[in-house]
Amino acid sequence: MAIDLQQPRWYERRHHSPLIRGLHIDVPLMVGLLLLSAVGLVVLYSAGGQSTDVLARQAIRMAAGFAAMLVLAQMPPQQFARWTPWVYGIGMFLLAAVLVMGEIGKGAQRWLDFGVLRFQPSEIMKVAVPMMVAWYLAENPLPPRRRALAVASIMIVVPTLMIARQPDLGTALLLASSGLFVLLFSGVSWRLVATVVGAMGAIAPVVWHFLRDYQRQRVFTLLHPENDPLGAGYHIIQSKIAIGSGGLFGKGWLNGSQAHLDFLPEHSTDFIFAVLAEEFGLIGVLIVLALYFFVVARGLYIATQAQSSFNRLVAGSLTLTFFVYIFVNIGMVTGLLPVVGLPLPMISYGGTSLVTMMAAFGILMSIHTHRKLLST
Amino acid sequence: MVERTHLKNYLRETHIFTSRVLVALVCVSALLGLLVVRLVYLQIISHEHFSTLSEKNRVNIVPVPPTRGLIYDRNGVLMAQNVPSFSLEIIPEQTDDVDATLADLGKLITLSDDDLENFRNLLQEKRAFESIPLRFRLSEEEVARFSVNRYRFPGVEIQARLSRDYPFAKVASHALGFVGRINETEMNELDPTNYNGTTHVGKIGVEKSYENVLHGTVGYQHEESNARGRVLRVLQRIAPTPGQNVYLTIDMNLQMVAESALEGKRGAVVALNPKTGEVLTLASLPGADPNIFINGISTQQYQTLQDDPNQPLFNRVLSGQYPPGSTIKPLLALAGLEYKAVTPATQVFCQGWYALPGDAHRYRDWKKEGHGSTNVTSAIVHSCDVYFYQLARDLGIDRMYKYLSYFGLGKKTGIDLPGELSGLLPSREWKRAARQEAWFPGETLITGIGQGYLLTTPLQMAEASAILANRGTIIQPRILHALQRNGGTEIVVPTPAPQGKVPISDPSNWNAVISAMEDVVNTQGGTAYGIGRGATYRIAGKTGTAQVFGIKQNEKYKAQEVEERMRDHALFIAFAPANDPEIAVVVVVENGGHGGSAAAPIARAVMDRYFSSKPVL
Numbered sequence: 001m002a003i004d005l006q007q008p009r010w011y012e013r014r015h016h017s018p019l020i021r022g023l024h025i026d027v028p029l030m031v032g033l034l035l036l037s038a039v040g041l042v043v044l045y046s047a048g049g050q051s052t053d054v055l056a057r058q059a060i061r062m063a064a065g066f067a068a069m070l071v072l073a074q075m076p077p078q079q080f081a082r083w084t085p086w087v088y089g090i091g092m093f094l095l096a097a098v099l100v101m102g103e104i105g106k107g108a109q110r111w112l113d114f115g116v117l118r119f120q121p122s123e124i125m126k127v128a129v130p131m132m133v134a135w136y137l138a139e140n141p142l143p144p145r146r147r148a149l150a151v152a153s154i155m156i157v158v159p160t161l162m163i164a165r166q167p168d169l170g171t172a173l174l175l176a177s178s179g180l181f182v183l184l185f186s187g188v189s190w191r192l193v194a195t196v197v198g199a200m201g202a203i204a205p206v207v208w209h210f211l212r213d214y215q216r217q218r219v220f221t222l223l224h225p226e227n228d229p230l231g232a233g234y235h236i237i238q239s240k241i242a243i244g245s246g247g248l249f250g251k252g253w254l255n256g257s258q259a260h261l262d263f264l265p266e267h268s269t270d271f272i273f274a275v276l277a278e279e280f281g282l283i284g285v286l287i288v289l290a291l292y293f294f295v296v297a298r299g300l301y302i303a304t305q306a307q308s309s310f311n312r313l314v315a316g317s318l319t320l321t322f323f324v325y326i327f328v329n330i331g332m333v334t335g336l337l338p339v340v341g342l343p344l345p346m347i348s349y350g351g352t353s354l355v356t357m358m359a360a361f362g363i364l365m366s367i368h369t370h371r372k373l374l375s376t
Numbered sequence: 377m378v379e380r381t382h383l384k385n386y387l388r389e390t391h392i393f394t395s396r397v398l399v400a401l402v403c404v405s406a407l408l409g410l411l412v413v414r415l416v417y418l419q420i421i422s423h424e425h426f427s428t429l430s431e432k433n434r435v436n437i438v439p440v441p442p443t444r445g446l447i448y449d450r451n452g453v454l455m456a457q458n459v460p461s462f463s464l465e466i467i468p469e470q471t472d473d474v475d476a477t478l479a480d481l482g483k484l485i486t487l488s489d490d491d492l493e494n495f496r497n498l499l500q501e502k503r504a505f506e507s508i509p510l511r512f513r514l515s516e517e518e519v520a521r522f523s524v525n526r527y528r529f530p531g532v533e534i535q536a537r538l539s540r541d542y543p544f545a546k547v548a549s550h551a552l553g554f555v556g557r558i559n560e561t562e563m564n565e566l567d568p569t570n571y572n573g574t575t576h577v578g579k580i581g582v583e584k585s586y587e588n589v590l591h592g593t594v595g596y597q598h599e600e601s602n603a604r605g606r607v608l609r610v611l612q613r614i615a616p617t618p619g620q621n622v623y624l625t626i627d628m629n630l631q632m633v634a635e636s637a638l639e640g641k642r643g644a645v646v647a648l649n650p651k652t653g654e655v656l657t658l659a660s661l662p663g664a665d666p667n668i669f670i671n672g673i674s675t676q677q678y679q680t681l682q683d684d685p686n687q688p689l690f691n692r693v694l695s696g697q698y699p700p701g702s703t704i705k706p707l708l709a710l711a712g713l714e715y716k717a718v719t720p721a722t723q724v725f726c727q728g729w730y731a732l733p734g735d736a737h738r739y740r741d742w743k744k745e746g747h748g749s750t751n752v753t754s755a756i757v758h759s760c761d762v763y764f765y766q767l768a769r770d771l772g773i774d775r776m777y778k779y780l781s782y783f784g785l786g787k788k789t790g791i792d793l794p795g796e797l798s799g800l801l802p803s804r805e806w807k808r809a810a811r812q813e814a815w816f817p818g819e820t821l822i823t824g825i826g827q828g829y830l831l832t833t834p835l836q837m838a839e840a841s842a843i844l845a846n847r848g849t850i851i852q853p854r855i856l857h858a859l860q861r862n863g864g865t866e867i868v869v870p871t872p873a874p875q876g877k878v879p880i881s882d883p884s885n886w887n888a889v890i891s892a893m894e895d896v897v898n899t900q901g902g903t904a905y906g907i908g909r910g911a912t913y914r915i916a917g918k919t920g921t922a923q924v925f926g927i928k929q930n931e932k933y934k935a936q937e938v939e940e941r942m943r944d945h946a947l948f949i950a951f952a953p954a955n956d957p958e959i960a961v962v963v964v965v966e967n968g969g970h971g972g973s974a975a976a977p978i979a980r981a982v983m984d985r986y987f988s989s990k991p992v993l
Binding site: 141142143181184185187234240241242243244245246247248257258265277281282285286289292293296297300303304309312316320323327330331334335336 | 385389392393394396397400401404405407408410411412414415416418419420422423425426427429430437469
């Protein structure tokens with residue numbers, strides 16, 4: 001038999017209490033996420049000026065996130081597949097509503113600011129887009145044919161452009177990459193990938209030609225933040241100082257002067273990694289990176305073990321999207337990438353993307369814990 | 377269902393997927409490795425460098441907004457300036473509790489609901505370490521009261537800023553426009569770096585159209601501060617580049633004459649230099665004092681202005697669309713001569729009304745008893761409607777449309793001011809598209825006397841008059857006279873691009889029409905006879921009366937009996953000196969009645985002022 005039927009692992013079946021199995025929890029993933037949350041709260045306590053208030057609010061959000069994860073883990077993945085087109089459709093409708101409302105005028109602009117409504121459509125789409133593409137492609141044999149690829153591309157590009165118009169470039173980037181990951185996992189030939197990348201490279205100068213002067217200026221600022229010490233450059237300069245001055249062992253918890261003297265902007269949210277690096281040094285940073293790597297690796301493992309095309313595509317794409325968050329955020333804070341407003345998963349203060357991310361992990365757990373184990 | 381016949385090859389799919397996951401894992405590892413390398417570089421290799429910087433890090437970089445450029449009229453009369461004023465600003469990051477701070481501040485200093493709402497909007501848009509203005513133009517007493525209590529308010533500062541001021545208040549307010557606080561929409565459109573520290577932006581008028589010139593470039597300074605952000609000293613300063621000063625083509629002397637002549641009425645006055653297109657006067661009355669907009673007026677105040685039936689916020693010169701009435705006749709006379717629909721000798725008998733063959737409808741002349749026998753000159757001088765009904769019928773709407781287009785009707789003049797409307801020059805195509813109806817012959821007739829669908833803005837009529845005065849040389853109206861850069865050392869005067877000429881086969885047609893327009897003003901019986909009297913220069917003009925509401929057949933229009941709002945609009949176009957015009961003027965008085973009596977004297981007043989400042993030859 002070429003099908004490698006995995007022997008149940010120690011943590012998967014034998015030794016677990018009925019409770020953990022009954023709750024459909026994947027223990028390694030759960031442990032990784034809990035450790036990351038703990039690190040997050042410790043760093044946030046320092047970054048947030050030792051405010052228990054901030055800490056409590058974040059803890060509540062995390063609890064909500066874990067709750068969402070557990071609820072989703074209980075549902076069988078076939079259920080997600082059935083819901084996918086509906087969720088995607090509703091998400092698109094809400095996106096369109098947001099765009100239309102936003103263009104109608106001043107009054108409507110405020111409506112968008114009311115509570116969760118502003119974020120909801122794009123948050124739903126972060127999960128709905130990869131699932132929709134996976135659902136669509138999994139109907140037919142993989143790797144997908146050209147026509148299916150074209151349809152799938154439209155499913156990705158339309159919501160991405162709508163979100164980019166809001167304008168929310170960070171989310172648009174995530175959405176596009178989550179959809180593209182599904183395409184890559186579905187087995188699109190590398191030659192096609194190379195052709196598309198080449199074509200995009202060729203189009204770039206044309207797009208550049210049509211940009212207005214001020215838009216070009218913004219691109220320049222992204223590439224050379226040092227030339228813009230008042231805007232994006234200020235963030236990068238201060239964040240590099242914070243990270244670099246942390247050294248190997250760091251300045252110690254609650255002792256990071258950059259954040260505490262208010263030199264590092266947004267030190268609780270997008271730039272919290274700089275606080276971590278300043279206070280815990282390279283050692284602390286490596287531990288956190290190792291935790292992230294563990295979670296990503298476990299996610300990919302779950303994807304390889306999944307038992308349907310839909311499940312594996314969804315699991316693979318959601319996991320890599322999680323990694324994009326990590327890479328883009330740390331890349332931006334360390335000055336490798338332009339400043340794009342993306343939080344550091346599980347550690348940054350703020351709840352909008354946290355719950356979505358946990359929901360994605362819930363889907364992963366559901367995929368893994370609802371496998372029908374073939375008896376040997 | 378061809379595709380369905382392909383069976384899913386589970387083994388192959390699994391194989392591909394597993395290999396793709398391996399690739400993904402390699403990529404993830406490589407990218408994480410890249411991050412680790414970067415972190416090693418920052419934290420180990422450059423550690424000492426950043427440590428030193430961190431030790432010394434008591435320095436904040438703070439934006440220094442540029443001074444907004446001043447606005448002058450063509451003679452250097454100051455129209456918009458900057459006056460020092462104190463504002464109250466908050467840096468949210470340094471404030472423990474913004475809500476409590478606002479509540480406490482409210483006890484010391486009056487904060488209106490609008491102040492608070494504006495502040496909260498900005499609070500969401502700006503970053504926490506940026507200074508956000510809460511109140512502008514504090515009184516000295518308020519400054520003193522806050523200063524005594526300042527220790528209670530960390531993160532709250534009094535800032536000395538420059539505030540925009542318009543010394544002439546209402547005069548020329550529609551041309552100047554005004555600045556106001558940057559709102560959320562504008563915030564997304566403006567360059568966040570260059571507007572870092574800037575609180576106001578041009579909202580309308582010249583302030584808006586020349587915003588990029590007036591604003592300047594932001595500077596910044598490195599400030600040494602203590603941990604609470606109080607500035608100890610300035611270490612390094614990159615000075616901002618102040619905005620350029622703008623000289624307008626407006627002549628405030630003429631502007632004031634025009635506005636006082638129009639005082640108490642609703643209407644518009646435009647004066648152009650026909651040779652260059654420079655706008656000498658741009659008056660729209662009533663106006664509103666722009667100073668009240670600068671720091672945000674209350675919603676209620678704004679509503680009052682919005683709801684005012686006299687529409688003080690409405691720029692009639694650019695956006696007021698009026699039927700041109702008889703002021704269109706000189707242009708149509710020209711079209712008739714050009715297309716040989718008439719010759720100077722053509723006679724039309726006016727019996728007080730005109731009818732199309734086979735149609736009982738009587739198209740009436742304004743003079744019930746008729747003008748008798750008329751030619752092109754007398755038809756212009758006495759503004760005979762019947763002559764132009766006949767002319768319009770002979771020309772046809774297509775040729776009328778074509779020729780009037782040369783004079784810029786039906787399209788924006790392209791003046792360097794925002795908010796211009798294009799009026800309406802009707803054509804068959806337009807009517808089919810807009811109304812899904814064919815063009816009727818009767819509509820050609822009423823277009824011939826400047827009524828019906830035809831709509832023009834006062835600025836368009838001014839442009840058309842200027843082109844007529846130029847004997848066909850097309851100009852584009854503009855309001856920018858010059859820019860003054862680098863503290864006045866460099867003056868830039870834009871040169872307008874040549875705009876071409878109105879095609880004409882016989883140049884003597886210009887003289888025929890223009891001399892008839894001279895007679896309007898200078899001969900007895902001319903519709904504006906009287907306003908030419910005593911002038912040291914020769915005026916050519918044409919009156920117009922635009923119907924606000926239709927008069928039924930067999931009914932007589934009696935101005936006194938009609939409610940004021942229903943009265944006709946009075947119009948007058950003129951230029952002088954007739955042989956070599958230096959100034960073209962258009963006057964519209966809403967519900968003013970007759971052009972000759974209500975509008976023409978205002979044009980005369982403006983021209984008198986213009987020529988009185990010239991050396992008398």
